[in-house]
Amino acid sequence: MLDLALSENIAALPTRDAALKRFGRRDARFRLLTLAAALLVVAIFLGIMVSLVTGALPALKAFGWGFLASSVWNPVTEKFGAFAAIYGTVVSAFLAMIIAVPLGIGIAIFLTELCPRALKRPIGIAIELLAGIPSIIYGIWGLFVFAPYFQVHVERGLIQVFGNIPYLQDLFAGPPYGIGMFTAALILSIMVLPFISAVTRDVFETVPHLLKEAAYGLGCTTWEVMWRIVLPFARSGVVGGAMLALGRALGETMAVTFVIGNAHHINESLLAPATTISATIANEFSEALGDRYVSSLIALGLILFAVTFVVLAVAQIMLKSLERRSGGKSA
């Protein structure tokens, strides 16, 4: 590129002024080009919002606020409600977070405090490779390998163990399908685990050594240092990482679609098939007939986008505030 700029014979231009002007014009043009590309990012974002809202309008007009509350999903009578899908999305993501957050923090503690130096990099990379595996791979693995195993070896046990305990027997009731809410949550938790552990490890490493050493000097155990010093210091980063993972879990499509069972009703039992917003769209969109059906699916997408937007925005804010405090280190 440099060659391009200098290959032209600047000396041939009549004056130094003309040469400078030409450079100035090119400079301005390049700046505008980069600005246009940057604005395109915003335009895409706005475009997504506008297209979702316009696409969802017919359904929202037809069903009103009832769309959010109704769990009827009947393409034949063209009656649609989002509640079952919203319920499935929220519950599966929430369960996944309950499993993945402690595991992710555990992995971060292991990597920063316990791991032998020689193993630190390989293990860190292995965990991050989990993040690189495409979600459809989790889906196919969940469907063909995990779900059958889970059905035979775990779900039966759960049903027997919790069968006579009040409340819990409702959560783990019914025949062991293998696929269902619980399986989806487990697959999701494996998927988002690397996001949590990577962010958490990074923020753990920003904790000043002085603080930790002071605590050790007072006689704290490793765990007490982690729990009382490191975690509180890195709190907003950990929450930010968890929110980032939650955003992923809410919108995850392929991994969930394979293993959740795609049933449009709400079942108390976690072992029963359910559905999520993204699974519904993935399964039904290309086969949806009728404007109202398509529009209802887009309305589901709008709800998903709104929810993930809020979650991801909170994640950004939490992570940014930590970044500022630790002296503008880019995460």
Added chain:
Amino acid sequence: MNCAIYARRRVVNQIFLWLSTAAAAIGIIALVLILYALLTNGVAGLSAKVFTMDTPAPGSVGGLANAIAGSLTMSVIAVFIGAPIGMLAGTYLAEYGRHSWLAFIIRFVNDILLSAPSIIIGLFVYQLLVLRMHHFSAWAGIAALSIIVIPVVVRTTENMLLLVPNTLREAAASIGAPRAVSIRAVTWRAARAGIVTGVLLAIARISGETAPLLFTAFGNQFSSHDLNAPMASLPGVIFNFANSAYDDWHRLAWAGALLITAAVLTLSIIARLLESRQR
């Protein structure tokens, strides 16, 4: 002095440290289990036919040639569209915008797009292109994929450009290089390995993307070179075949899954090597 408290603290410490180690073990075991299943099932499904024949009807012999070609075509074009846009936008954020409010907004929106559900992008492109053109097409798939490429490249480009020491920029300015020349000839060049990393990560990301292709490129049973027609993609075929009831389709789905994972993991390992060189 109470020895019981000491003992308890020690035990608690031990328990939680063991739990942390167990957490790391669970993560690694999960990775190993997935890779093991992929290898055993995928290798069993692999054969020369996978690369030479198109996707079959159930019960007949076939391969994944059209899906592989479709995925490659769409990914390559999407990267050629998305990566330059992402690079330019990342350059704006790192070189011109830096601390301005506009750059702040763009950065925020970009980070949201980076983690936004990809199926939403599929819906957007469906409304934008498929509805207008009245049919599914490879172009729509390409549009969806390039929208996924852009934020990834923006983020890494900006991060990598910020790593370039300011003294380099000052040196360029002091010999009279205009800003645009100094960016292209000095900062881009200094951050080249990092920017390539971003592009590789973006390729890795889109080569496994399924959701945004389902109702944009849709899929095609046959080889197609027409970008205005529906086109098969590897993840799309895996989705359809894995959800079917036929064993031979399942075998092909596993073979495809192995191919995608191998490609994605290779790309991310190369990206990681490049990145460590950059830093």
